[in-house]
Amino acid sequence: MRQARRLAAFLLLASAASVSAVELDDILQALLDQALTVHITARVTENGQETVQSYELTRVTISGRAVRLRLEGGNVTVIAEFTPYEEDDGMVLVAEGQILLRRQDDEEVQYVTSVRSVPIAAGERVVFYPLGRSTPQTEGSVTSSDSHPPFNIELEVEIAPFEAEQG
Amino acid sequence: MSIDPVTLSAYLDGEVPERFHDEIRQELESNPRAALMHDRFAGLQRKLPRLPDERVHASAARSWQKLQRPVPAALPSLWRRSVSLPLPALAGVAAVLVAILGLGLWSLIPGRQDARDHLTAGGDVDVTIRVDGSNMEDVLQWLVDQNMLGEVNIQLPEQRFQIVGEPVLLKPDYIPEVVEE
Numbered sequence: 001m002r003q004a005r006r007l008a009a010f011l012l013l014a015s016a017a018s019v020s021a022v023e024l025d026d027i028l029q030a031l032l033d034q035a036l037t038v039h040i041t042a043r044v045t046e047n048g049q050e051t052v053q054s055y056e057l058t059r060v061t062i063s064g065r066a067v068r069l070r071l072e073g074g075n076v077t078v079i080a081e082f083t084p085y086e087e088d089d090g091m092v093l094v095a096e097g098q099i100l101l102r103r104q105d106d107e108e109v110q111y112v113t114s115v116r117s118v119p120i121a122a123g124e125r126v127v128f129y130p131l132g133r134s135t136p137q138t139e140g141s142v143t144s145s146d147s148h149p150p151f152n153i154e155l156e157v158e159i160a161p162f163e164a165e166q167g
Numbered sequence: 168m169s170i171d172p173v174t175l176s177a178y179l180d181g182e183v184p185e186r187f188h189d190e191i192r193q194e195l196e197s198n199p200r201a202a203l204m205h206d207r208f209a210g211l212q213r214k215l216p217r218l219p220d221e222r223v224h225a226s227a228a229r230s231w232q233k234l235q236r237p238v239p240a241a242l243p244s245l246w247r248r249s250v251s252l253p254l255p256a257l258a259g260v261a262a263v264l265v266a267i268l269g270l271g272l273w274s275l276i277p278g279r280q281d282a283r284d285h286l287t288a289g290g291d292v293d294v295t296i297r298v299d300g301s302n303m304e305d306v307l308q309w310l311v312d313q314n315m316l317g318e319v320n321i322q323l324p325e326q327r328f329q330i331v332g333e334p335v336l337l338k339p340d341y342i343p344e345v346v347e348e
Contacts, residue, residue, distance in 0.1 A: 057319055059319070068318045069321065070318055071322075072320070072321075072323060073323025073324055074328055075327050078323075093336075095334075095336050099330065101329070101330060104327070114334040116335070116336035117336070118336050124338065126339075129334060131330050131331055131334070132330055132331040133331070150326075151327070151328055
């Protein structure tokens, strides 16, 4: 009876040890094989042409896992999520935008949410305009700030397979 | 002779031998205190009802019969009873219990899945890596190095922004140029 107990305990410990030793390596390797690099350039443009501010960042993700950005300043908060989905015949990028905008009278907050998707190839760039796309202003035109706001936000996204650094 | 209350009470109950009766009567005639005590006891005796003798004898007989009945021995407590089992049967039962317990523990071990199953199951992937303490630091450092943790916050300039239209997701190569006439 005592020997039977020892045998059962030994078998349980052996199986548990084997599971934990292999699982980590398998998962990490699978992560590396499936990982994607998401390079984002966030720009604040003036009059649709001139770049006032620019931010570049790179994140590593996997298919189905979103990269999330939060841009705050002035009277706006923009939350943008980019999720790549790898399929058999290519890749699809889903962009989701949430905008909280305080109106000029400061008495009303506008909330807008949107989802856009586009097929994309590795290394191909796409640009997301969460506030819409303003047309470039011609030189010398006279416009009011309300009808043609000078500042806009562009989010340029490029997705490529993840490559581990050498050395 | 002086008479005490116990003797006087026994005298009234007829429990004093007859040879002492003359002496007691002389005492009662010569001793006013003894006579007063005698009168009090006699009055008390008259007030108390006396049971018929046959009832007393019958009650005594019933009590004696009960005392003579055999009293059954008390059963030992359930937990203090001794149980005899043959040793081979006991060993067999114990072996079966250990086998059942071992099978139960074995069935609780989670099945091993292929690593890709973690990544492809469902549309929204959430990878959970179970590691022991020695590997956790390496995993966390790897995730930090790959910038996989945390949300990115960007501070915009303090300007007024406005929604100019529907959100747009475009490929720069396909953005049509605005041709002004």
